[in-house]
Amino acid sequence: MTEYQAHKAIEILLVEDNPGDVRLTLEAFKEGRISNHIRVVGDGIEAMALLRKESSYADAIRPDLILLDLNLPGKDGREVLKEIKEDNDLKSIPVIILTTSKDEEDIINTYRLHANCFLTKPVQLDDFLKLIQLIEKFWLCVVMYP
Amino acid sequence: MRKRKNSGNTAARETSFLRVLLENTSDVLKAVNDSGIILYVTPSVQQLLGYLPEEMVNKKAVDFVHSDDRTLWEEALMRARQTPGRATAPVEMRALHKDGSWRYMERIVKFLDSPADKAMFVINIRDVTSRRLMEQSLAESENKLRFLAEELMVGLYMLQDGILEYTNPQFAEIFGYKPGETTGMKLADFVFNEDLPLVKENIRRRESGEVEAIRYEFRCITRSGKVINVEVYGRKTVYQGKPAIIGNLLDITDRKRTEERLRESEQRYRYLTENTKDLFWVMDARSSKMIYLSPNEERFNGFTNEETVGKSPLEFVTPESAAVFMDNAEKATEAALAGQPFGVKPFEVELIRKDGSTMWIEASMSANLNKEGAVATIQGVSRDISERKEAEKALRESEQLYRLLADNMTDMVTVWDINSLKFLYLSPSAEKFFGYSVEELLKLTIPEVLPPEYVTPLQDYITFTLKAAEADSSYIPPLVETPIARKDGSMIWIEATCTYIRDDTGAITAGQTVNRDINERKKLENKLRASEEQYRLLAENTVDVVWVMDARSQKLRYLSPSMEKFLGYPVAEMLEKDPTLYMTPASGALFREYVSKAAKAAVSGIILDIKPLELILIRKDGSNIWVETTLNVNMGQDGLPVSVQGLSRNISERKRTEKIMRESEERYRLLADNMNDLVTVWDVNSLRFLYASPSAVKFTGYSVEELLNMTVDQMIPEEYVTQVKEIVASTIKNKKAGNSYSSTFFETPVIRKDGSVTWNEATFSWIYDDTGAIIAGQTVNRDITERKKAEEELALRTADLARSNAELEHFAYIASHDLQEPLRMVASFTELLARRYKGKLDSDADEFIAFAVDGANRMKQLINDLLAYSRVGTRVKPFAAVDCRAVLKHVLTNLSELIKNRQVTVTVATLPTIMGDEVQLTQLFQNIIANAVKFSGEQPPVIKVSACRQDREWIFSVSDNGIGINQQHFATIFEIFQRVHSKKNYPGTGLGLAICKKIVERHGGRIWVTSELGCGSTFSFTLPRLGGL
Secondary structure: OHHHHHHOOEEEEEEOOOHHHHHHHHHHHHHOOOOEEEEEEOOHHHHHHHHOOOHHHOOOOOOOEEEEOOOOOOOOHHHHHHHHHHOOOOOOOOEEEEEOOOOHHHHHHHHHOOOOEEEEOOOOHHHHHHHHHHHHHHHHHHOOOO | OOOOOOOOHHHHHHHHHHHHHHHHOOOEEEEEEOOOEEEEEOOOHHHHHOOOHHHHOOOEHHHHEOHHHHHHHHHHHHHHHHOOOOOOOOEEEEEEOOOOOEEEEEEEEEEEOOOHHHOEEEEEEEEOHHHHHHHHHHHHHHHHHHHHHHHOOOEEEEEEOOEEEEEOHHHHHHOOOOOOOOOOOEHHHOEOHHHHHHHHHHHHHHHOOOOOEEEEEEEEEOOOOOEEEEEEEEEEEEEOOEEEEEEEEEEOHHHHHHHHHHHHHHHHHHHHHHOOOOEEEEEEOOOOOEEEEOOOHHHHHOOOHHHHOOOOHHHHEOHHHHHHHHHHHHHHHHHHHOOOOOOOOOEEEEEEOOOOOEEEEEEEEEEEEOOOOOEEEEEEEEEEOHHHHHHHHHHHHHHHHHHHHHHHOOOEEEEEEOOOOEEEEEOOOHHHHHOOOHHHHOOOEHHHHOOHHHHHHHHHHHHHHHHHHHHOOOOOOOOEEEEEEOOOOOEEEEEEEEEEEEOOOOOEEEEEEEEEEOHHHHHHHHHHHHHHHHHHHHHHHHHOEEEEEEOOOOOEEEEOOOHHHHHOOOHHHHOOOOHHHHEOHHHHHHHHHHHHHHHHHHHOOOOOOOOOEEEEEEOOOOOEEEEEEEEEEEEOOOOOEEEEEEEEEEOHHHHHHHHHHHHHHHHHHHHHHHOOOEEEEEEOOOOEEEEEOOOHHHHHOOOHHHHHOOEHHHOOOHHHHHHHHHHHHHHHHHHHOOOOOOOEEEEEEEEOOOOOEEEEEEEEEEEEOOOOOEEEEEEEEEEOHHHHHHHHHHHHHHHHHHHHHHHHHHHHHHHHHHHHHHHHHHHHHHHHHHHHHOOOOOHHHHHHHHHHHHHHHHHHHHHHHHHHHHHHHHOOOOOEEEEHHHHHHHHHHHOHHHHHHOOOEEEEOOOOEEEEOHHHHHHHHHHHHHHHHHOOOOOOOEEEEEEEEEOOEEEEEEEOOOOOOOHHHOOHHHOOOOOOOOOOOOOOOOOHHHHHHHHHHHOOOOEEEEEOOOOOEEEEEEEEOOOOO
16 A cells, blocks of 8 residues: 555545535645545536546546535436446445435435435534545555555 | 382382282272371272372371261271281271271271381271171161060070070060070970970971971970970071071960860850740750750849759749640740751740849740650740730730720710611711710711711712722721701701721721811801901992992982992981082983983884993082993883992093003104104015104204105115115015024215205114014114314314414424425534634624534534424324333433433333333423423422323323413413523523423323422323223
């Protein structure tokens, strides 16, 4: 893992329509120490196009990790999740749901769709920063990838 | 035991061999130095005392010895020291086992004094614990047995080689010696010379093993030379390796003597003991002299045996009895000679006692033959029967007494022949009864002394009772009353008790009557009966009035006295008056018409069958009474009516009842016709109306006539017709199944003639024909249009309300939810701003940022509370049993930091378990308690939580000692966004109590507050009791 890291930065796909959240997330990762590449798309259709390297995304890099919001314009986060996990090529990519929702139903349903984890965006800035650091530590440093 | 350095190989081998031997012996060898320290001990010590050798070496040997035995130990060591190289005699001591118990050890000590510097004791130890225990138990057992032997009441001995090796104290006593003296003596010294061979022989037999044990008797001589009989039971045994005899010995001298005596007299005594009261005697047959009389003779006749034995029995009886006695003695002799030795029948003899008085005895006797076949003795038994004789005498005397009584009693006893009815006996009192003398009466028969008309009844009585008595011997004839005709022609009444006299075979031989004079009683009875009849007549006549009217003059000729009660006029006043004067005009006319009709009918011989006449009479006081009158026309010899005779009865009461009934009936009819409900009856098959109450017009707009040409299905919508048909069908079905199914409620719209629709509630009931089949339905309809309308409106309003509520909640939820997103942006970026740029811009900028952060935080709180508020109604979980104590515990944990910081004291009383939503109840308590802390004022908050039961609810109370609330705010504080205090002093969204209210209301309870400014507040709310609904 460390060797892997030494050679190549982690590729992250952030699917988030709210520019505020995008900025916050980017700021949070900026404060972290791990070298990473974050690609941001604003809706589900874009996200699927990127993942499938369609048209303008033909040269897109396959992400190592996806941060997915649930409430998205065009294609909902749930649909995106479903499509990823039903796609043999894509389903091995870990998907982290990062949403404002605390809804029990959302939690159950996304796990049923094989989400790798479900996180609620904290309201407090401090908490948000801590959460992103946790993601960084766990998903970028601890977790082994195929 | 140490290897010597200078030992050769052989010596070394030997030593090694010895060591192996030592270490494998079961005995323990121990070496102890002069100071008592253990130098060596063989490994076998572990088996004996549980210690490993190394655990004992270098310890003091005395420590392993029982403290009581330490003197023995010291002595043994001392003795050994005095005789170096020689072993002491074994000494027994107790040694300590590792497990703490004590073991008995036998020790042999040897002192080795060379070399002098290595002087030591060698001790050979052997475990004798088991031996000791056995000895102990033996000793105990020996003790027990000895005690038994010494205290035994029989003599015990042990014999070996002719010497008594053991004798117990009782043995010595039997022979007159002191305890122990007999032990060691020779058996032969005690045995009576003549029996010695027998004893020796028996000893030999056992010793030789011929017999194992033997029981026999022989004679012995005691110390004082007295011969006694003894019985021994001896058994062969082995004592100290040699044969011996052990046995017990019993002095049976007394028993022997008694046996002897018994045998001698048994025969005689047995007879006597069996007949203690009787006198037993034996007479010599030839000399006729008494040779034996039983000892009880003196009690019997006053003579002693000495005075009577050798004398003739005839001397002691009266001369008459002497002949009887001799006669029976001869008979007994003859019987015995004829081979019938059972004697003669008992006979009575009068005995002369010593004092000269006589007594009666009953004697029986039998003769005994001698070997030659001649009569040798006559033996007899005499029994005192003087008491029986006395009783007979008494009986005779009392019989005389009874006869006397019968002859003199006032009742008369007669005995008569059952066939001829002739008198056989009459008691003297008969003369008083009949006036005839007894002699005269004995010539007469019963019928001859009866009045002629009573002869047959009495004969019937006798025939009947006689028959019954013959059939059943226990039959008792009933008492009979009859008059009798006296000699002087007068008549008196008697009461007779009749019984029938039977002979030995039970056949009836005569009749007997005991008669009593009941003339006086009869007279009284007759008088009573006459008087009773009079009174009855009177009583009967008080109710009705009997009257007679002259047929021609139509005037009253007779009135029974009760008329006065009827009308208030004296009877005399009404006589010779026209009866119609006392009637209302209508009744008068009716009466006249009726009388003339009856008269005409009587003349023409027709029997009128008319109902009684009901008339209204006018009383003297002007009031009316109703009478019912029947009348009868008496005809004269000329064939014309002479008088009219009538009977009138007061029927005012009945009339009044009738009137009440009529009025009541009318009321009910009026009610039915005028009631608000509609009653209809309709055929269950065609649904055609068969009846409709007048209210039909009001209900349907159709007249009753119109309705009767219509069917039910024309009145109600089709789907309701189907329901009615189903009700009819199920009723018929239930009826067939035997279930009672009498009435059904049914709500239906009714289509009126004008097409408008009203709602009716119909109650069905059913009309059956004679076979029990349902033929018609009856419905009572009530107009429920208003109610329906109200219900519908209510349902509509409720639905509206629910919808608007739901919308509101949904709105609140969405709004607060959607507000979160932009709020988070504002909050996050203002915070980010503060984080990165605080102190880097000017002081104004810092202040603005601070306001923005604060505003964003408050808004966040507000939105969270709004969300919570709206969720009370939307995110609901089904109610479950919730233990409020657990809820409170949870709340106090949630608030623990606040409670600690503010030094809050919370006391919680016993709280119940209720049905509810645990999360919401937690929020409820948490809000109220947090509120109490918030508004606590200066002093540390004290909060009390309690609950009490009232009817079907629990009332929960949370009291605090805070700043209190002004009464004008009691209601408003529970409303959404209502604040009493400034945000600056008491920050908050104003939603906390609104949420509480909503939670309580959702649980079906109420919430309120009581408070006084500065004196704390009590928040109370109710929650339904578990199972309280």
